């Protein structure tokens with residue numbers, strides 16, 4: 001099965017890299033980038049597409065800062081970083097005229113809603129953008145894994161993976177100037193060639209559950225809104 005045209009999709013999960021949201025600053029948020037994402041997501045939402053969002057945490061926190069730090073504690077901080085990211089970006093979305101609901105897999109008082117598939121689907125059916133913050137709620141996982149898990153759970157048609165890099169390459173273009181970008185690649189090939197599109201756990205989850213991905217650069221102008229026009233400069237990661 002190849003990927004459906006986005007115009008024919010009902011429900012998607014958009015994963016935004018935390019780093020890409022920080023823009024040139026590399027940490028925190030670049031307000032202009034976040035507002036631009038909100039504007040573009042509104043273009044998709046106005047066409048009736050049901051949209052959910054996962055945001056990475058790399059702009060605040062990435063794993064352990066030292067070997068002395070216990071992994072589970074570092075991961076808890078990472079998960080909380082993704083909650084802050086979702087609260088910030090959801091607010092930018094509201095400024096852009098979108099309705100939002102932020103879900104977490106653990107209780108955050110009145111800040112967020114506890115995740116359930118039913119509540120998340122209802123929010124999207126009501127035209128709200130559903131944010132899945134806090135990852136899976138478990139250490140030793142990542143926001144990639146949370147993306148794959150939630151996309152499968154909510155029966156998304158595809159994952160849209162907006163990264164700081166503009167697609168899937170056969171090697172790291174920052175290291176190898178001759179790196180080749182794929183237009184299309186299958187998840188089996190991604191696994192065979194150990195290409196880091198998403199991490200290994202997430203790759204296998206997508207493979208087992210036939211979840212295709214569209215990988216593209218967040219910082220390319222209109223890369224999200226242009227998906228509706230069939231203008232795509234990234235890589236389709238397909239499933240059989």
Ligand code: UDP
Pocket residue numbers: 017018019055056057058059061062063074075076077078079081082134135136137138139140141142143144145146
């Ligand atoms: N994290 C976790 N479990 C999850 C999701 C995230 O422990 O289910 C932690 C993990 O420490 C990770 C951090 O949150 O390093 C930030 O997520 P991620 O690294 O995936 O963000 P990205 O690098 O994509 O910006």
